[in-house]
Amino acid sequence: MYDEKCLTRIGGNIRFLRAACQISQQEMAERIGVSQTHLSNLEHNHVQISLKLLLRIANLLGCSLETLLDARKASDWVSSRCESDETRQEFYSPEEVQQLLKLLRLSKQ
Known part of the structure; x- marks a missing residue:
């Protein structure tokens, strides 16, 4: 079951998945039709995300x-996604993504 708390985690999940797929913020923004600034605001939960944009991101x-x-x-x-040898080169491991996110959080402090 979902509650409203999941809505506050969407931005972080998008950032996590984007980083795991090694897609830059600029590239993702262009591909889903928003500015890089808007995507950054979405990832940091500064703005609400529409269902239409969620669908674009999921499809991407x-x-x-x-x-x-x-x-x-x-x-x-x-x-x-990282388990198969074919995609392993295209994605960071979950541990690497977690480390990257920790470094990003520390750099903001």
Whole structure:
């Protein structure tokens, strides 16, 4: 079951999945039709995201909407994508993404 708390995690899940797929903010923004600044604001939960934009992001990443809403599903999705040898070179491991996110958080302090 979902509650309103999942809405506050969407931005972080988008950032996590984007980083795992090694897509820059600028590239993703262009591909979903928004500015890089707007995508940054979405990822930091400064603005609300529309269902239409969620669909664009899910389609771009090749994941379900549920993956964008649930941090555990996002992590599982990244893990499953990184398991095959074919995609391993295209994605960071979940551990590498977690380290990157920690470094980003520390640099903001």
